[in-house]
Amino acid sequence: MVKADGYGLGAVGAARALAQAGARTFFTATSQEGARVRRALGEGPQIFVLNGPVNDIDLLQANKLTPVLNSLAQIKAWDARGPAALHIDTGMNRLGIGPEELPHAMSALKDTSLALVMSHLACSSNTTHAFNTTQLRRFIDAASLFPRAPLSIAATGGALIGADYHFDLIRVGVGLYGSGALDADNPQLAAAATIEAPILQVRDVEPGETFGYGATFTASQKMRAATVALGYADGYLRSLSGRGYGVLGGAKRPILGRVSMDLTIIDVTGCAEAAPGAMVEFLGPNAPLDDVAQLAGTAAYEILTTFAGTVRKTGARG
Helix, strand or coil: CCHHHHHCCCHHHHHHHHHHCCCCEEEECCHHHHHHHHHHHCCCCEEEECCCCCCCHHHHHHCCCEEEECCHHHHHHHCCCCCEEEEECCCCCCCCECHHHHHHHHHHCCCCCEEEEECCCCCCCCCCCHHHHHHHHHHHHHHCCCCCCCEECCCHHHHHHCHHHCCCCCCCCHHHHCCCCCCCCCCCCCCCCCEEEEEEEEEEECCCCEECHHHCEECCCCEEEEEECCCHHHCCCHHHCCCCEEEECCEEEEECCCCCCCCEEEECCCCCCCCCCCEEEEEECCECHHHHHHHHCCCHHHHHHHHHHHCCCCCCEC
Protein backbone atom coordinates (compact mmCIF):
# COMPACT_ATOMS: atom_id res chain seq x y z
CA MET A 1 0.00 0.00 0.00
CA VAL A 2 1.44 3.33 -1.09
CA LYS A 3 -1.78 5.36 -1.10
CA ALA A 4 -2.05 8.72 0.70
CA ASP A 5 1.43 9.55 -0.59
CA GLY A 6 2.89 6.42 0.94
CA TYR A 7 0.99 7.01 4.22
CA GLY A 8 2.57 10.43 4.29
CA LEU A 9 6.17 9.36 3.83
CA GLY A 10 6.35 9.86 0.07
CA ALA A 11 4.79 7.37 -2.33
CA VAL A 12 7.58 7.54 -4.89
CA GLY A 13 10.35 6.89 -2.40
CA ALA A 14 8.36 4.21 -0.60
CA ALA A 15 7.42 2.45 -3.83
CA ARG A 16 10.98 2.44 -5.09
CA ALA A 17 12.30 1.06 -1.79
CA LEU A 18 9.61 -1.63 -1.72
CA ALA A 19 10.30 -2.58 -5.34
CA GLN A 20 14.00 -2.92 -4.56
CA ALA A 21 13.01 -5.22 -1.68
CA GLY A 22 11.04 -7.42 -4.09
CA ALA A 23 7.49 -6.06 -4.04
CA ARG A 24 5.69 -6.45 -7.36
CA THR A 25 2.11 -5.50 -6.47
CA PHE A 26 1.14 -2.02 -5.33
CA PHE A 27 -2.09 -0.28 -4.33
CA THR A 28 -3.09 3.37 -4.55
CA ALA A 29 -6.44 5.00 -3.85
CA THR A 30 -6.70 7.08 -7.03
CA SER A 31 -5.54 6.88 -10.62
CA GLN A 32 -3.52 10.08 -10.14
CA GLU A 33 -1.56 8.39 -7.35
CA GLY A 34 -1.20 5.29 -9.50
CA ALA A 35 0.19 7.30 -12.40
CA ARG A 36 2.89 8.82 -10.18
CA VAL A 37 3.88 5.38 -8.90
CA ARG A 38 3.93 4.01 -12.45
CA ARG A 39 6.30 6.76 -13.56
CA ALA A 40 8.54 5.93 -10.61
CA LEU A 41 8.58 2.16 -11.09
CA GLY A 42 8.25 1.64 -14.83
CA GLU A 43 6.08 -0.96 -16.53
CA GLY A 44 6.88 -4.10 -14.51
CA PRO A 45 4.84 -4.00 -11.28
CA GLN A 46 1.07 -4.29 -11.13
CA ILE A 47 -0.61 -1.23 -9.65
CA PHE A 48 -4.19 -1.51 -8.39
CA VAL A 49 -6.38 1.57 -7.95
CA LEU A 50 -8.72 1.01 -5.03
CA ASN A 51 -11.31 3.65 -5.89
CA GLY A 52 -11.87 2.10 -9.31
CA PRO A 53 -12.71 4.04 -12.47
CA VAL A 54 -14.06 7.48 -11.63
CA ASN A 55 -14.22 9.52 -14.84
CA ASP A 56 -10.56 8.58 -15.44
CA ILE A 57 -10.57 5.53 -17.69
CA ASP A 58 -8.10 7.13 -20.12
CA LEU A 59 -5.63 7.76 -17.30
CA LEU A 60 -6.02 4.19 -16.01
CA GLN A 61 -5.37 2.74 -19.44
CA ALA A 62 -2.53 5.10 -20.35
CA ASN A 63 -0.62 4.09 -17.22
CA LYS A 64 -1.56 0.39 -17.33
CA LEU A 65 -3.29 0.61 -13.97
CA THR A 66 -5.61 -2.12 -12.73
CA PRO A 67 -8.88 -0.73 -11.36
CA VAL A 68 -10.69 -2.29 -8.42
CA LEU A 69 -14.33 -2.52 -9.50
CA ASN A 70 -16.54 -1.62 -6.55
CA SER A 71 -20.00 -1.46 -8.11
CA LEU A 72 -22.06 -2.64 -11.06
CA ALA A 73 -21.75 0.88 -12.48
CA GLN A 74 -17.96 0.67 -12.39
CA ILE A 75 -18.03 -2.79 -14.01
CA LYS A 76 -20.14 -1.34 -16.80
CA ALA A 77 -17.90 1.72 -17.17
CA TRP A 78 -14.74 -0.41 -17.37
CA ASP A 79 -16.41 -2.65 -19.96
CA ALA A 80 -13.65 -5.31 -20.02
CA ARG A 81 -10.99 -2.85 -21.18
CA GLY A 82 -8.30 -4.89 -19.43
CA PRO A 83 -7.57 -6.78 -16.22
CA ALA A 84 -9.43 -5.63 -13.13
CA ALA A 85 -10.00 -6.56 -9.51
CA LEU A 86 -13.40 -7.13 -7.94
CA HIS A 87 -14.21 -5.79 -4.48
CA ILE A 88 -16.88 -7.77 -2.63
CA ASP A 89 -18.54 -6.09 0.35
CA THR A 90 -18.70 -8.58 3.21
CA GLY A 91 -20.20 -6.25 5.78
CA MET A 92 -18.23 -3.02 5.96
CA ASN A 93 -20.83 -1.21 3.85
CA ARG A 94 -18.31 1.20 2.40
CA LEU A 95 -17.28 0.01 -1.07
CA GLY A 96 -17.87 -3.21 -2.92
CA ILE A 97 -20.39 -5.46 -4.64
CA GLY A 98 -23.14 -6.53 -2.25
CA PRO A 99 -24.31 -10.14 -2.01
CA GLU A 100 -27.52 -9.41 -3.90
CA GLU A 101 -25.47 -7.99 -6.80
CA LEU A 102 -23.09 -10.93 -7.20
CA PRO A 103 -25.12 -12.78 -9.89
CA HIS A 104 -25.26 -9.59 -11.96
CA ALA A 105 -21.53 -9.01 -11.42
CA MET A 106 -20.70 -12.54 -12.58
CA SER A 107 -22.60 -11.98 -15.80
CA ALA A 108 -21.15 -8.53 -16.41
CA LEU A 109 -17.58 -9.74 -15.77
CA LYS A 110 -17.69 -12.71 -18.12
CA ASP A 111 -15.24 -11.05 -20.54
CA THR A 112 -13.02 -9.44 -17.88
CA SER A 113 -9.79 -10.98 -16.66
CA LEU A 114 -9.95 -10.85 -12.86
CA ALA A 115 -6.51 -10.13 -11.43
CA LEU A 116 -7.86 -10.22 -7.86
CA VAL A 117 -11.02 -10.73 -5.84
CA MET A 118 -10.84 -8.84 -2.56
CA SER A 119 -12.75 -7.66 0.48
CA HIS A 120 -11.88 -5.56 3.51
CA LEU A 121 -12.17 -6.35 7.21
CA ALA A 122 -14.00 -3.84 9.39
CA CYS A 123 -12.71 -5.00 12.78
CA SER A 124 -9.24 -6.42 12.16
CA SER A 125 -7.74 -4.02 14.72
CA ASN A 126 -9.30 -6.38 17.27
CA THR A 127 -7.98 -9.80 16.28
CA THR A 128 -10.60 -11.65 18.37
CA HIS A 129 -13.63 -9.70 17.17
CA ALA A 130 -16.41 -12.07 16.08
CA PHE A 131 -17.14 -10.02 12.96
CA ASN A 132 -13.78 -11.03 11.50
CA THR A 133 -14.98 -14.64 11.30
CA THR A 134 -18.31 -13.54 9.86
CA GLN A 135 -16.62 -11.59 7.10
CA LEU A 136 -14.19 -14.41 6.38
CA ARG A 137 -17.06 -16.88 5.92
CA ARG A 138 -18.95 -14.45 3.67
CA PHE A 139 -15.84 -13.82 1.61
CA ILE A 140 -15.11 -17.51 1.07
CA ASP A 141 -18.70 -18.10 -0.03
CA ALA A 142 -18.75 -15.15 -2.43
CA ALA A 143 -15.27 -15.76 -3.83
CA SER A 144 -16.19 -19.34 -4.72
CA LEU A 145 -18.10 -17.83 -7.64
CA PHE A 146 -14.76 -16.72 -9.11
CA PRO A 147 -12.59 -19.84 -8.69
CA ARG A 148 -9.75 -18.76 -10.98
CA ALA A 149 -9.02 -15.41 -9.38
CA PRO A 150 -6.41 -14.78 -6.66
CA LEU A 151 -7.98 -13.77 -3.34
CA SER A 152 -7.23 -11.11 -0.72
CA ILE A 153 -9.03 -10.00 2.44
CA ALA A 154 -6.24 -9.03 4.85
CA ALA A 155 -4.49 -5.71 5.32
CA THR A 156 -1.96 -5.30 8.14
CA GLY A 157 -4.40 -6.09 10.95
CA GLY A 158 -5.93 -9.01 9.09
CA ALA A 159 -2.51 -10.49 8.45
CA LEU A 160 -1.93 -10.60 12.21
CA ILE A 161 -5.15 -12.53 12.88
CA GLY A 162 -3.77 -15.70 11.36
CA ALA A 163 -3.07 -17.75 8.25
CA ASP A 164 -6.77 -18.34 7.50
CA TYR A 165 -6.94 -14.70 6.41
CA HIS A 166 -3.84 -14.65 4.22
CA PHE A 167 -5.12 -16.24 0.99
CA ASP A 168 -3.03 -15.29 -2.08
CA LEU A 169 -2.17 -11.69 -1.26
CA ILE A 170 -1.82 -9.59 1.89
CA ARG A 171 -2.33 -5.88 1.34
CA VAL A 172 0.20 -4.62 3.87
CA GLY A 173 -0.37 -0.96 4.65
CA VAL A 174 0.43 0.83 7.89
CA GLY A 175 2.58 -2.13 8.97
CA LEU A 176 5.13 -0.96 6.42
CA TYR A 177 5.27 2.43 8.09
CA GLY A 178 5.70 1.49 11.74
CA SER A 179 2.30 0.56 13.19
CA GLY A 180 0.85 -2.83 14.05
CA ALA A 181 -2.67 -1.54 13.28
CA LEU A 182 -4.15 -3.13 16.42
CA ASP A 183 -6.18 -1.50 19.17
CA ALA A 184 -3.99 -3.15 21.82
CA ASP A 185 -0.85 -5.25 22.14
CA ASN A 186 0.73 -3.84 19.00
CA PRO A 187 3.86 -5.60 17.80
CA GLN A 188 6.93 -3.41 18.13
CA LEU A 189 7.78 -2.58 14.54
CA ALA A 190 10.79 -0.56 13.49
CA ALA A 191 10.15 3.16 13.07
CA ALA A 192 9.81 4.24 9.46
CA ALA A 193 9.65 7.96 10.22
CA THR A 194 11.33 10.30 12.66
CA ILE A 195 10.14 13.80 13.51
CA GLU A 196 12.52 16.05 15.43
CA ALA A 197 12.42 19.75 16.18
CA PRO A 198 14.91 22.18 17.77
CA ILE A 199 14.67 23.85 21.16
CA LEU A 200 14.33 27.61 20.75
CA GLN A 201 14.51 28.71 24.36
CA VAL A 202 15.05 27.28 27.85
CA ARG A 203 13.84 28.98 31.04
CA ASP A 204 13.54 28.36 34.77
CA VAL A 205 10.01 28.64 36.12
CA GLU A 206 8.98 29.27 39.71
CA PRO A 207 6.21 27.39 41.57
CA GLY A 208 2.77 28.76 40.78
CA GLU A 209 3.63 29.91 37.27
CA THR A 210 1.64 28.57 34.31
CA PHE A 211 2.45 27.44 30.80
CA GLY A 212 0.97 28.30 27.42
CA TYR A 213 -2.49 29.24 26.22
CA GLY A 214 -5.27 28.86 28.75
CA ALA A 215 -2.77 28.46 31.60
CA THR A 216 -3.76 24.79 31.75
CA PHE A 217 -0.64 23.61 33.61
CA THR A 218 0.69 25.13 36.82
CA ALA A 219 4.16 24.41 38.19
CA SER A 220 3.96 22.84 41.63
CA GLN A 221 7.70 23.26 42.15
CA LYS A 222 10.62 24.97 40.50
CA MET A 223 10.96 23.63 36.95
CA ARG A 224 13.02 24.04 33.82
CA ALA A 225 11.06 24.26 30.59
CA ALA A 226 12.05 24.24 26.93
CA THR A 227 10.09 25.74 24.07
CA VAL A 228 10.39 23.65 20.89
CA ALA A 229 9.72 24.73 17.28
CA LEU A 230 6.90 22.26 16.60
CA GLY A 231 3.13 22.72 16.76
CA TYR A 232 -0.13 21.75 15.19
CA ALA A 233 0.75 23.71 12.02
CA ASP A 234 3.43 21.05 11.57
CA GLY A 235 0.96 18.22 12.18
CA TYR A 236 1.72 17.65 15.86
CA LEU A 237 -1.86 17.28 17.03
CA ARG A 238 -3.30 19.68 19.59
CA SER A 239 -4.89 16.67 21.30
CA LEU A 240 -1.41 15.79 22.56
CA SER A 241 -1.54 18.83 24.85
CA GLY A 242 -0.61 17.75 28.36
CA ARG A 243 -0.46 14.12 27.21
CA GLY A 244 2.36 13.71 24.72
CA TYR A 245 6.09 13.93 25.17
CA GLY A 246 9.36 14.63 23.44
CA VAL A 247 12.51 12.60 23.91
CA LEU A 248 15.75 14.29 24.88
CA GLY A 249 18.76 12.98 26.74
CA GLY A 250 17.43 9.43 26.62
CA ALA A 251 14.23 10.22 28.54
CA LYS A 252 10.64 11.22 27.84
CA ARG A 253 10.01 14.91 28.48
CA PRO A 254 6.28 15.60 29.12
CA ILE A 255 4.45 18.34 27.28
CA LEU A 256 3.47 21.20 29.57
CA GLY A 257 0.15 22.83 28.75
CA ARG A 258 -1.27 23.19 25.29
CA VAL A 259 0.40 22.49 21.97
CA SER A 260 0.14 25.75 20.04
CA MET A 261 0.38 26.49 16.34
CA ASP A 262 4.16 26.69 16.05
CA LEU A 263 5.48 25.86 19.52
CA THR A 264 5.34 23.19 22.20
CA ILE A 265 6.68 23.42 25.76
CA ILE A 266 8.30 20.40 27.41
CA ASP A 267 9.57 19.70 30.90
CA VAL A 268 13.39 19.48 30.84
CA THR A 269 13.96 19.68 34.57
CA GLY A 270 17.30 18.04 35.34
CA CYS A 271 18.15 17.51 31.67
CA ALA A 272 21.70 18.67 30.96
CA GLU A 273 21.19 18.31 27.18
CA ALA A 274 18.43 20.93 27.10
CA ALA A 275 19.81 23.97 25.27
CA PRO A 276 18.81 26.09 22.27
CA GLY A 277 19.41 24.12 19.09
CA ALA A 278 19.17 20.68 20.72
CA MET A 279 16.88 18.39 18.74
CA VAL A 280 13.90 16.78 20.47
CA GLU A 281 12.34 13.60 19.07
CA PHE A 282 8.53 13.57 18.90
CA LEU A 283 8.12 10.54 16.63
CA GLY A 284 10.61 7.79 15.96
CA PRO A 285 12.45 4.90 17.59
CA ASN A 286 12.08 6.44 21.06
CA ALA A 287 8.57 7.83 20.52
CA PRO A 288 6.79 4.93 18.78
CA LEU A 289 4.01 5.68 16.32
CA ASP A 290 1.41 3.56 18.11
CA ASP A 291 2.30 5.18 21.44
CA VAL A 292 1.88 8.69 20.04
CA ALA A 293 -1.42 7.73 18.38
CA GLN A 294 -2.80 6.29 21.62
CA LEU A 295 -1.89 9.43 23.56
CA ALA A 296 -3.52 11.59 20.87
CA GLY A 297 -6.68 9.50 20.94
CA THR A 298 -6.47 8.70 17.24
CA ALA A 299 -5.11 6.16 14.77
CA ALA A 300 -1.52 5.79 13.64
CA TYR A 301 -2.73 6.48 10.09
CA GLU A 302 -3.82 9.99 11.05
CA ILE A 303 -0.57 10.72 12.87
CA LEU A 304 1.50 9.86 9.80
CA THR A 305 -0.62 11.52 7.16
CA THR A 306 -1.18 14.67 9.21
CA PHE A 307 2.52 15.11 9.89
CA ALA A 308 3.43 14.56 6.27
CA GLY A 309 0.99 17.05 4.87
CA THR A 310 2.15 19.96 7.00
CA VAL A 311 5.55 19.40 8.61
CA ARG A 312 7.88 22.28 7.68
CA LYS A 313 11.33 21.04 6.81
CA THR A 314 12.96 24.33 7.86
CA GLY A 315 11.45 24.22 11.32
CA ALA A 316 11.56 20.49 11.96
CA ARG A 317 13.52 17.61 10.60
CA GLY A 318 11.39 14.69 9.32
